[in-house]
Amino acid sequence: RILILDFGSQYSQLIARRVREAGVYSEMYAYDISEEDIRNFNPKGIILSGGPESVHIEGSPRAPQVVFELGVPVLGICYGFQTMSEQLGGKVEAGVVHEFGYAKIDITHQDKLLHGIADENNQSQVWMSHGDKVARLPEGFVSTSSTPSCPFASASDENRKLYGVQFHPEVTHTAKGVELIANFVHKICGCGSEWNSDNIIEMRIAQLKQQIGDNKVLLGLSGGVDSSVVAALLHRAIGDQLTCVFVDNGLLRLNEGDQVMQMFGENMGIRVIRADAEERFLGALAGVTDPEAKRKIIGREFIEVFSEEARKLDGVKFLAQGTIYPDVIESAASKQGKAHVIKSHHNVGGLPDDLAFELVEPLRDLFKDEVRKLGVALGIPAHMIYRHPFPGPGLGVRILGEVKKEYADILRVADDIFMQELRASGWYDKTAQAFAVFQPVKSVGVVGDGRRYAWVIALRAVETVDFMTARFAHLPYELVDKISTRIMNEIRDVSRVVYDVSSKPPATIEWE
Numbered sequence: 001r002i003l004i005l006d007f008g009s010q011y012s013q014l015i016a017r018r019v020r021e022a023g024v025y026s027e028m029y030a031y032d033i034s035e036e037d038i039r040n041f042n043p044k045g046i047i048l049s050g051g052p053e054s055v056h057i058e059g060s061p062r063a064p065q066v067v068f069e070l071g072v073p074v075l076g077i078c079y080g081f082q083t084m085s086e087q088l089g090g091k092v093e094a095g096v097v098h099e100f101g102y103a104k105i106d107i108t109h110q111d112k113l114l115h116g117i118a119d120e121n122n123q124s125q126v127w128m129s130h131g132d133k134v135a136r137l138p139e140g141f142v143s144t145s146s147t148p149s150c151p152f153a154s155a156s157d158e159n160r161k162l163y164g165v166q167f168h169p170e171v172t173h174t175a176k177g178v179e180l181i182a183n184f185v186h187k188i189c190g191c192g193s194e195w196n197s198d199n200i201i202e203m204r205i206a207q208l209k210q211q212i213g214d215n216k217v218l219l220g221l222s223g224g225v226d227s228s229v230v231a232a233l234l235h236r237a238i239g240d241q242l243t244c245v246f247v248d249n250g251l252l253r254l255n256e257g258d259q260v261m262q263m264f265g266e267n268m269g270i271r272v273i274r275a276d277a278e279e280r281f282l283g284a285l286a287g288v289t290d291p292e293a294k295r296k297i298i299g300r301e302f303i304e305v306f307s308e309e310a311r312k313l314d315g316v317k318f319l320a321q322g323t324i325y326p327d328v329i330e331s332a333a334s335k336q337g338k339a340h341v342i343k344s345h346h347n348v349g350g351l352p353d354d355l356a357f358e359l360v361e362p363l364r365d366l367f368k369d370e371v372r373k374l375g376v377a378l379g380i381p382a383h384m385i386y387r388h389p390f391p392g393p394g395l396g397v398r399i400l401g402e403v404k405k406e407y408a409d410i411l412r413v414a415d416d417i418f419m420q421e422l423r424a425s426g427w428y429d430k431t432a433q434a435f436a437v438f439q440p441v442k443s444v445g446v447v448g449d450g451r452r453y454a455w456v457i458a459l460r461a462v463e464t465v466d467f468m469t470a471r472f473a474h475l476p477y478e479l480v481d482k483i484s485t486r487i488m489n490e491i492r493d494v495s496r497v498v499y500d501v502s503s504k505p506p507a508t509i510e511w512e
């Protein structure tokens with residue numbers, strides 16, 4: 001296993017993902033983890049991430065000295081390279097020129113890290129993003145590559161197994177970044193390639209059996225990727241000791257409730273209790289127009305309905321949850337009080353005191369792409385695993401203002417037409433999220449000789465990687481034309497369709 005110490009770079013999580021993609025388990029911790037924790041982790045190699053600071057600033061972060069004393073290979077990336085150099089007796093120069101973007105490195109010395117990286121001109125394309133740079137290497141180091149503005153684009157002391165790169169091998173803009181990271185973990189640290197879906201499933205099942213014994217487990221199944229994978233995994237591990245509760249809040253997509261029951265209940269043979277709570281949710285939402293108030297009501301009703309179902313069950317000891325690694329990662333950026341994304345878990349959380357379960361979180365150390373691969377390996381259909389995200393409050397925040405069943409029914413059909421056409425045209429996979437939004441305003445239309453006065457549907461489709469920023473998808477006009485024609489022809493109560501051309505920021509992805 002590889003230990004990654006995070007100095008707060010926006011790319012830190014990518015390092016952990018790339019290492020795992022190379023088949024090696026890795027975990028990321030803030031740089032100031034204790035010496036004891038580092039020793040207990042027993043890493044076969046350590047990677048120091050980049051970070052926003054300058055080593056010249058007083059109190060700027062340093063790697064715990066033990067990192068260089070354990071005798072395991074260390075790779076410093078960007079800031080990690082700079083602090084390693086400084087700590088081992090080299091010198092870092094404050095940047096006059098900030099280098100940001102693509103660069104070509106000239107490979108001057110082929111060490112194990114740069115094996116197979118060079119092209120026919122002995123160069124390689126990398127992604128640079130730094131102000132400071134290493135000006136003098138610590139004793140024992142040799143320079144292995146350079147750029148015109150950076151004499152030590154990479155360097156190493158192969159006797160001590162210490163390596164440093166000024167560029168970012170973890171981002172895809174670095175042409176041979178994957179190879180470089182694989183060189184580090186395989187050739188230098190000597191790790192095998194054991195981290196893959198089949199092995200993860202096998203290990204997880206053994207761990208789950210041990211943790212759970214012959215006790216009973218309850219899971220809130222939403223039909224989303226994480227809870228679906230937890231359900232499939234637990235079912236493999238403990239079979240009928242698992243009971244799932246699926247709360248149908250009446251704010252799901254077309255036929256979604258039936259599909260969840262069909263897939264998990266009938267096809268996979270999992271015990272799923274469906275709590276039909278449409279009336280209850282819609283009743284609680286009646287007359288409420290404020291988006292945050294609607295979210296709170298939906299969250300509260302969910303807990304109540306789920307708790308009622310849980311109380312009907314006997315002898316449940318464990319509650320399973322689909323928490324994933326990005327939700328728990330201890331990041332230097334968040335420690336320093338910088339913006340930290342917290343996923344709002346609409347599912348289980350804050351259950352009443354009389355329902356005191358022990359937690360089972362089998363995805364707690366997995367990234368989303370690992371969870372997806374696991375899901376496919378467990379036999380969940382790919383179209384479910386690679387579905388766009390769907391918010392916990394569901395159509396509740398896609399019907400603007402007051403939520404009514406009439407609106408939800410219209411919206412479900414419109415959204416389904418939109419999805420059908422996106423899939424048929426190949427655009428579903430080119431967009432990160434797409435959906436229809438119900439506008440509670442009426443607009444005039446004309447059908448044959450008659451006048452129609454009916455609702456407006458907005459189409460929203462975005463391209464994004466992180467959901468923090470997003471660009472509206474530039475769908476072809478012919479496709480938009482086809483979708484809008486179908487929606488207006490097939491749904492009597494819709495007289496107009498509009499396409500949302502707002503990007504985030506300043507707009508958000510959802511309309512509420």
Ligand code: XMP
Pocket residue numbers: 295344345346389390391392393433467504507508509510511512
């Ligand atoms: P916004 O609208 O904030 O959405 O740009 C960013 C991402 O978050 C999802 N989202 C939610 N997910 N509960 C959720 O589980 C919520 O209340 C919620 N609000 C927004 C949204 O669908 C998008 O993927």
